[in-house]
Amino acid sequence: MGEQTFREYLGARWGKTGDGPINDFIRREDGRLIFGDRVDLGALVAEYGAPLEVAYCPLITQEIHRMQRVAAAARAATGYAQPLLYAYATKANFAEEVVRTALNAGAHYETSSAADAQIAAILWQNGTLPHDRWVFCNGSKDAEYLHAVVRLRLRGSARVVPVLDDLDEFEHFRKLSVPVRFGVRAREWARCAGGDRFGLLEDEMLQVAETLRDTRHELVLYHAMVGSQIEDEGEWLAALTRAMEQYCALWHVAPSLRMFNFGGGMPTAAYALDFVFDYEGFFRRLFTTIQTVCDRHGVPVPQVVGEFGRYTVASHSMFLFEVAQTKAGRDGAAPWYLLDGSLMVSAPDTLIVDQQFIILPVDDWDAPAQAVRLGGRRTCDSDDAYPRAGQEPLVLPQTEGGLVVAVFGVGAYQQMLGGRGGAHHCLNPEMRRLIIEEGPRGLEMREIAPQSLSQIMVALGYNQQPVRQRVPVAARRRVEAVRTLGVRPACLPASTKTPPVWVNG
Numbered sequence: 388m389g390e391q392t393f394r395e396y397l398g399a400r401w402g403k404t405g406d407g408p409i410n411d412f413i414r415r416e417d418g419r420l421i422f423g424d425r426v427d428l429g430a431l432v433a434e435y436g437a438p439l440e441v442a443y444c445p446l447i448t449q450e451i452h453r454m455q456r457v458a459a460a461a462r463a464a465t466g467y468a469q470p471l472l473y474a475y476a477t478k479a480n481f482a483e484e485v486v487r488t489a490l491n492a493g494a495h496y497e498t499s500s501a502a503d504a505q506i507a508a509i510l511w512q513n514g515t516l517p518h519d520r521w522v523f524c525n526g527s528k529d530a531e532y533l534h535a536v537v538r539l540r541l542r543g544s545a546r547v548v549p550v551l552d553d554l555d556e557f558e559h560f561r562k563l564s565v566p567v568r569f570g571v572r573a574r575e576w577a578r579c580a581g582g583d584r585f586g587l588l589e590d591e592m593l594q595v596a597e598t599l600r601d602t603r604h605e606l607v608l609y610h611a612m613v614g615s616q617i618e619d620e621g622e623w624l625a626a627l628t629r630a631m632e633q634y635c636a637l638w639h640v641a642p643s644l645r646m647f648n649f650g651g652g653m654p655t656a657a658y659a660l661d662f663v664f665d666y667e668g669f670f671r672r673l674f675t676t677i678q679t680v681c682d683r684h685g686v687p688v689p690q691v692v693g694e695f696g697r698y699t700v701a702s703h704s705m706f707l708f709e710v711a712q713t714k715a716g717r718d719g720a721a722p723w724y725l726l727d728g729s730l731m732v733s734a735p736d737t738l739i740v741d742q743q744f745i746i747l748p749v750d751d752w753d754a755p756a757q758a759v760r761l762g763g764r765r766t767c768d769s770d771d772a773y774p775r776a777g778q779e780p781l782v783l784p785q786t787e788g789g790l791v792v793a794v795f796g797v798g799a800y801q802q803m804l805g806g807r808g809g810a811h812h813c814l815n816p817e818m819r820r821l822i823i824e825e826g827p828r829g830l831e832m833r834e835i836a837p838q839s840l841s842q843i844m845v846a847l848g849y850n851q852q853p854v855r856q857r858v859p860v861a862a863r864r865r866v867e868a869v870r871t872l873g874v875r876p877a878c879l880p881a882s883t884k885t886p887p888v889w890v891n892g
């Protein structure tokens with residue numbers, strides 16, 4: 388690499404000068420790294436230190452509005468009869484401020500679980516989820532999930548749409564005395580191995596359509612999810628074209644059908660500096676294709692629905708870590724930069740799907756650059772390493788420690804997979820979190836304190852007042868067996884004659 392500076396590396400590898408825009412939501416100005424147009428990351432570190440998580444909600448609004456604009460432009464260009472219906476797939480990030488921001492930006496709601504539908508019902512009742520919004524309920528529905536959807540319907544939401552995952556669900560909803568608007572999810576379009584468990588086979592969908600004829604209920608939506616972060620537009624459109632043929636067949640049985648939902652899959656620009664996807668072109672080609680298929684079958688064009696998870700929220704949050712320690716690589720391998728945190732814990736997709744993220748230094752852009760490896764210093768796990776084997780080397784300025792690196796694009800799935808609250812791998816504490824939202828007089832910021840050791844200990848059962856309970860006989864025998872073996876469980880006070888079982892309060 389010679390003595391190439393970081394700025395020169397960025398120019399040579401990614402075609403960015405380091406002055407002005409780096410992508411849609413990262414900019415560098417007067418030597419300052421700016422996030423989402425208005426947040427000076429160096430200033431945040433100077434004020435709050437690292438590690439730090441920054442959630443910048445205006446980016447959510449911006450992404451939603453951009454997609455709505457792009458779809459409107461495609462609609463105007465193709466003369467498509469219906470506007471795009473943008474739903475937020477909440478499973479990408481359930482944080483209150485995230486969901487509220489998406490709803491305020493005009494998004495409809497897509498649920499994936501019982502708790503999700505229960506939250507939707509609460510938001511529907513307190514007005515955060517306006518009554519004109521659709522709520523699409525996907526996934527296999529257990530008793531609790533069924534109940535949550537029914538409750539939302541009975542409270543008056545006529546726009547809650549159970550998207551059927553099996554025929555038992557259908558039997559359950561069909562018995563309701565209030566009219567229900569149904570969706571069906573087709574099983575065959577899923578591109579990933581785990582996807583084809585969702586939804587119904589074609590003859591099952593036709594059976595639903597037949598059964599609903601001349602009832603108080605109606606079939607309104609057809610769902611054809613292909614995958615996630617789909618960057619191959621041609622492959623995606625090919626699958627959706629075949630799905631549209633199926634939609635038309637179904638429409639001839641149930642002409643109440645009027646929404647074509649392509650589910651998730653819309654790719655985000657948040658993971659790579661060289662990402663390109665022609666969003667407007669995608670919608671132009673999708674609208675034209677749908678129009679053509681519908682014309683051929685004499686079917687009115689449907690309203691197109693998208694459930695945008697990753698796309699909606701990936702860009703809005705990022706981490707700032709300090710390189711707290713460095714170590715030379717062995718035998719000429721790239722040196723280790725040990726972060727004051729853990730990518731494995733905070734961005735688990737680095738492990739689960741080998742996800743790569745945009746990682747930039749906050750300062751030192753004119754320092755010599757080198758390929759490095761990141762390790763989480765707050766775990767002792769050899770899997771806590773980035774980049775993964777076979778991935779492009781990560782280049783950062785040389786440092787003896789103290790360099791702060793920005794990890795972008797972590798707003799989708801990472802927090803939900805890693806969990807919030809509780810204890811994490813190697814007890815890596817959750818970092819300080821800054822939540823920035825658009826307020827009536829400009830940006831407003833909230834600070835959530837880093838997780839304390841006592842919170843972690845309480846989550847693990849330390850420091851809790853023990854509660855005495857009657858011991859069921861079998862349990863008592865087990866305790867005695869343990870004693871006979873000569874092992875004294877640490878939780879049993881030695882003096883007690885009849886050993887109680889200690890139960891966490």
Ligand SMILES: *Cc1c(COP(=O)(O)O)cnc(C)c1O
Nearest residue numbers: 476525615651652694695696697
């Ligand atoms: C997960 C999921 C989504 C969101 O997918 P993204 O690729 O994150 O946009 C949308 N719809 C359904 C049914 C899902 O399961």
